[in-house]
Amino acid sequence: MLSQFTGDKFDNNMLGKIDFDFPEGTHAIGRLDNLSEGLLILTTNKKVTKLLFNSKILHKRTYLVQVDATITDENIENLRSGVEILLRGNKLWTTSPCEVERIEKPDDCYNIVNTLHPRHPHAWLKMTLTEGKYRQIRKMIIAVNNKCKRLIRTSIEDIELGDLPVGKVREYEEEEFFKLLKIDY
Template identity: 35%
Template sequence: MKRYFIIYKPYLVLSQFTSQQGQQTLADFFHVPKDVYAVGRLDYDSEGLLILTNDSALNHRLLNPAFEHERAYWVQVDGTITEQAIQQLQQGVEINIDGKMYKTKPCTARLLGNDLSVPERNPPVRFRKEIPAPWIELILREGKNRQVRKMTAKAGFPTLRLIRQRIVHIELGTMQPGDMIELSKKTAYKKLELI
């Protein structure tokens, strides 16, 4: 039977069920059938929306770059980000992927402000009174290794905190780190625009 889960992956958790060097994994938070795996990944130091399933067709559609789909990230950056940096992110920046320079595809980038309602993180981002840490939203249609962090660093505003908020029409909503919701196949496929 095909199963579909959405989870809020906590900070400092590997996007897999087997441990490496004693790091926390999805198995420490989520109990699913043994044949269910994460579709794609979120970095150990990133948090937010992840889809778990045993549906190989869905997995293929979401991971194959030919089927571009939107992923929205809320990114807390170091310093007062400029309109010029936002435009630079939108137009695409050159980042290093596996030793080769790669220009990111055009994306949507916008300032969300300083006070975003997000779950507390443990440990929290280091607070510095003199240096603002605003949030921006980046909506990408590609997913290179550590792409968001590399993009904001290239624009001059390193990432402090990164939360994947949405994949196509599936959103975190009011989910908290460690939460899991099971979806029907029909709902999962509809929200992911696969039907």
């Protein structure tokens, strides 16, 4: 699903197709690319993006990542320490240190299916970052000579995807929303 309500010329699945009466001015915070899935925060408060992603205080985002082949302990350590990725405009960027751990196949609550043949080597990682460059995790995985097959955002700070079904909405009161995101309003 694209992280927008209108403007798609190709009839892709978009937020406007969700069966929910969104208030006028609702917009996505921390967009997901069309190959990613998981938690997406929607709000009408225009200050939230600035407070969450453009402030001096770093905020955590956690992802489940299925990689295409086995991944070594050295690869994981390189990801943790920071790897060099290419940004738009051919600018090299070294990612900030982050949390990375190898995990077992995630719970069924995420409707996880193995997109690879059962005998094809693959691994799952749990990655927590405090920065979010365009397609950063995918580029980080490429930097350690692997390929990202699935990318699922499971949380932003203390707002968690949990068992929320695909295409459904969970509402929060404003005070609780800001508390879970660890931002002052």
